[in-house]
Amino acid sequence: MAHIGPSGFSPYPVAVYEGVLTPPPGKALMFNEIVDEEIAMREAAKAMLTRQNPTIFPGPQVLYAWNEEAKEKAKLVRKMAEVLGAKIIPMYDYRPKYPKINPAIEINPNHPNLTIWHNKIKACIFVGVHCHYANVALKIIRAETDCFTIAMCSMAGHEDAMITLRDQHVEEMEKFIKIAEEVKKELGK
Amino acid sequence: MSYKIYKINEELKDFMPKEIIDLEEKATWGNPKRGVMDLPYTKELIEEHSLCAGCPESMALRYIIASLPNPEDTIIVNSTGCTSLVFPHIALHTVHSLFGNQNAVASGIKRVLEWRFPDKVKDVVVLAGDGATVDIGLDCTLQSFFRQEKITTICFDNEVYANTGGQESGLTVKGHVFKMAPKGKQWDKVPMWQLAIDSGCHYVARLTVSSPKRVEQVIKKAIYVAREVGPTYVHLYTPCILEIGLNSDDGLDEMRARDKERFAFFEYMTPQAEEVINRIKEEGLL
Amino acid sequence: MQATETILYNRAGQRVVSPDYLLFEAPRTKHFMTGSEAVKEAVKRASVDASVSYPITPQSEAAHLIGELWVEGYVGVYFRGESEFGVMSEIAGCAMAGARCITTTSGPGTLRAMENFPMWAGTRIPVQLVLMARGINSPLSIQPDNLEVSFLLDTGCMIWYAETAQDLFDMILAGFVVAEQPDVHVPLITVVDGFFVSHTREAVMLPPDDIALPPYNPYRAPMPVIDAEVPPGRFLRDPFVMKSNYISYATHASWQWEVRAAIERSRPYAKHYLRGLVEHFGDPEADLVFVACGTASAQAKEAVRLLEDEGIPARVVKLKTIRPFPIEELREAVKGAKYIFVPEFNVVGWLEREVRRYLYGHSNAEIIGAPRVAGGMTMPAEVIVKEVLKLTGKEVKHVI
Numbered sequence A: 001m002a003h004i005g006p007s008g009f010s011p012y013p014v015a016v017y018e019g020v021l022t023p024p025p026g027k028a029l030m031f032n033e034i035v036d037e038e039i040a041m042r043e044a045a046k047a048m049l050t051r052q053n054p055t056i057f058p059g060p061q062v063l064y065a066w067n068e069e070a071k072e073k074a075k076l077v078r079k080m081a082e083v084l085g086a087k088i089i090p091m092y093d094y095r096p097k098y099p100k101i102n103p104a105i106e107i108n109p110n111h112p113n114l115t116i117w118h119n120k121i122k123a124c125i126f127v128g129v130h131c132h133y134a135n136v137a138l139k140i141i142r143a144e145t146d147c148f149t150i151a152m153c154s155m156a157g158h159e160d161a162m163i164t165l166r167d168q169h170v171e172e173m174e175k176f177i178k179i180a181e182e183v184k185k186e187l188g189k
Numbered sequence B: 001m002s003y004k005i006y007k008i009n010e011e012l013k014d015f016m017p018k019e020i021i022d023l024e025e026k027a028t029w030g031n032p033k034r035g036v037m038d039l040p041y042t043k044e045l046i047e048e049h050s051l052c053a054g055c056p057e058s059m060a061l062r063y064i065i066a067s068l069p070n071p072e073d074t075i076i077v078n079s080t081g082c083t084s085l086v087f088p089h090i091a092l093h094t095v096h097s098l099f100g101n102q103n104a105v106a107s108g109i110k111r112v113l114e115w116r117f118p119d120k121v122k123d124v125v126v127l128a129g130d131g132a133t134v135d136i137g138l139d140c141t142l143q144s145f146f147r148q149e150k151i152t153t154i155c156f157d158n159e160v161y162a163n164t165g166g167q168e169s170g171l172t173v174k175g176h177v178f179k180m181a182p183k184g185k186q187w188d189k190v191p192m193w194q195l196a197i198d199s200g201c202h203y204v205a206r207l208t209v210s211s212p213k214r215v216e217q218v219i220k221k222a223i224y225v226a227r228e229v230g231p232t233y234v235h236l237y238t239p240c241i242l243e244i245g246l247n248s249d250d251g252l253d254e255m256r257a258r259d260k261e262r263f264a265f266f267e268y269m270t271p272q273a274e275e276v277i278n279r280i281k282e283e284g285l286l
Numbered sequence C: 001m002q003a004t005e006t007i008l009y010n011r012a013g014q015r016v017v018s019p020d021y022l023l024f025e026a027p028r029t030k031h032f033m034t035g036s037e038a039v040k041e042a043v044k045r046a047s048v049d050a051s052v053s054y055p056i057t058p059q060s061e062a063a064h065l066i067g068e069l070w071v072e073g074y075v076g077v078y079f080r081g082e083s084e085f086g087v088m089s090e091i092a093g094c095a096m097a098g099a100r101c102i103t104t105t106s107g108p109g110t111l112r113a114m115e116n117f118p119m120w121a122g123t124r125i126p127v128q129l130v131l132m133a134r135g136i137n138s139p140l141s142i143q144p145d146n147l148e149v150s151f152l153l154d155t156g157c158m159i160w161y162a163e164t165a166q167d168l169f170d171m172i173l174a175g176f177v178v179a180e181q182p183d184v185h186v187p188l189i190t191v192v193d194g195f196f197v198s199h200t201r202e203a204v205m206l207p208p209d210d211i212a213l214p215p216y217n218p219y220r221a222p223m224p225v226i227d228a229e230v231p232p233g234r235f236l237r238d239p240f241v242m243k244s245n246y247i248s249y250a251t252h253a254s255w256q257w258e259v260r261a262a263i264e265r266s267r268p269y270a271k272h273y274l275r276g277l278v279e280h281f282g283d284p285e286a287d288l289v290f291v292a293c294g295t296a297s298a299q300a301k302e303a304v305r306l307l308e309d310e311g312i313p314a315r316v317v318k319l320k321t322i323r324p325f326p327i328e329e330l331r332e333a334v335k336g337a338k339y340i341f342v343p344e345f346n347v348v349g350w351l352e353r354e355v356r357r358y359l360y361g362h363s364n365a366e367i368i369g370a371p372r373v374a375g376g377m378t379m380p381a382e383v384i385v386k387e388v389l390k391l392t393g394k395e396v397k398h399v400i
């Protein structure tokens, strides 16, 4: 993503209008820079390990046991949370929820800022959220909060996140966990 | 069946709210004998919704969803209107597209699911208001019948455009004063159930939702016949208590009163439909 | 979600090849055919799952031919809908259920279907609509005229414009590939001028017909496909989103931005598969530039040849995409231009408006929205030349 701030007359900024697109295969996006995946992973781990109330937001694609990859990824999400000392707050579906969400325990793409405000989350990871909903939510978060957003996407990534990792499958998630362990050690945590 | 999409990964179960865990553990999946009698004991597939308190549409929706024989493989297509406020809270794959195009969208979905999953039963059910079904969407509704699409169409007839604040619809009774009919409606209520018969539906029923068990029977018949034979149509009276000035506990009485007149129970079936219905009865599914 | 598995044959029994192979590497042979027939040849090689049709001139023949492909087993689902409104909703249903879809329409059909197009974009379906442009009522005309495109510019659909049957063939195949990218995944409207392309025979280079694009994988879509096979089980596509529905205004705003962002994300893919968003023709040094799309660019190329005979250097910048608009490419291309002519097949000059909008503050050239023909008129190259000569004051004999 590029700068925080409004795009045109809408309060919801869109990185692509600042010339920032999803990263090409094999690369990652850090703010408005295309970088090697490993560099982005290190920075992502550092953000999660050093900012307040780091939280992982797992989406339906990893929450439910709908295929083998999802089952594997769920284990890795849990492990990742342990390594990063992060909370897990699920985005278990995308519905406008009635009468309201409970921001302490859930996050909803239609007003993700509520959960971030309530829990004072300063760094977060989106994983397993369908791309459209991740994008809708990330734009709102970017406009409404000072949370450092990290997208761990199994597809092409999300340019409105501050760090976006693309094509993240089991192997890549394992790599991230390993890097996070290293960074943690380096930080003396 | 696709129950797997409700199954939560063990490692992440601790973080899920109870309503979602209940959906996995306490809802009725994989049981075609499920029905309205399960309502008090099992997890419903509808969470809280925002219709007016006591709205009969909400009762109808609960009975219908509880009666689906194959919820884990049922797609529901909806239209704009009061009902669409309930749809986000239904724990199935559902579509709200435009106002009036529901039978067209459903036709596309049904045909593609048959092509993609030739060995699986995927039921497609349309559920929309009277304005959506009979006025703005009449063309799409009838054409899907003409084409013999294997879908079930359910119309929630509250005899008014409720969601936009109470305007006359084609299903308003003659003489009734609503907005846009300030002198009273000038023409008769459209006999949609008859149009459905003439347009090729194989099973047609007209009823109020005063009796949950009867709703269950009708919905099951309609879905089984649509699955095997062709289009089916269910016309339900779900009065808009708000627009006709009733209290939230008056809906049932209003429906019971109409049970004796313009919504007296009526059922039609073709011989092919009857065959299917008799067979599923024998199989104990009705 | 799933790592991609390799599929060797599609359901029609054609060997699956990579898009790059199909578009750029496979040997091609020359065939003589109409634009409508080129649509058939593209669909035949595109592993298409579903198509819904409705008659309207000049697109009917293309729709008939897709029907033939269905009979032959190349297309999974095919039927005639009740109206263009119905058709575009039916095809939306097909796409939401996980199908690769194509449909066709023209003029009044486009306008009848209108409410569907922003819905397609909002629900993120990569349906491809081949639009064979014709006049819109009133008065009724079946003749070529592309006014209808101006109504589509802000629907949230991508819009590409083919000049020839060859372009159309290649664009349809490239179109599926680009539109189905998970970070794009919005509809594509592939426009050609009715009759001029749909009904005119020309040489088209085709790869063999026993190879085809990889089938569509709906599980890579940015939204859950409606098939009850993908979580969340509780999923409404697409809900009411207003504040009164206990969410925030932000949802609709962000969603709308996201659709536009998706179009922007198509740029690198389109650049690759279309070999650039613009095409250059003529003298690269010329300060007289025609900016055009479709048949108008074909005619502008002819005009460049005539002008060359008169000793006036000129060139054409053909726009292959209108949404996304090739902003940078155009700005770059008109550096040094003194005169920019925008020839068009409609009375309002929607392309001129677009060109002015994106060149504002980026070019000192005089922009001239001419010539403009409509209602079925042709645009002889001589008419274009005449406009140029009017400006330069040069008298030339052979011009009408």
Ligand SMILES: Cc1ncc(C[n+]2csc(CCOP(=O)(O)OP(=O)(O)O)c2C)c(N)n1
Pocket: B080, B081, B082, B083, B099, B128, B129, B130, B131, B132, B133, B156, B158, B160, B161, B162, B163, B164, B169
């Ligand atoms: C094309 C279009 N026209 C009009 C509307 C406005 N509209 C929204 S809901 C509605 C009334 C729905 O009436 P009905 O189908 O009877 O359902 P109810 O609300 O009564 O349950 C109308 C007219 C719309 N959303 N779209």
Ligand code: SF4
Pocket: B051, B052, B055, B056, B057, B082, B158, B162, B163, B239, B240, B241, B242, B243
């Ligand atoms: S307005 Fe009428 S139909 Fe709508 S929720 Fe209220 S009572 Fe029900």
Ligand SMILES: [Mg+2]
Pocket: B129, B130, B131, B156, B157, B158, B159, B160, B161, B162, B169
């Ligand atoms: Mg109504």
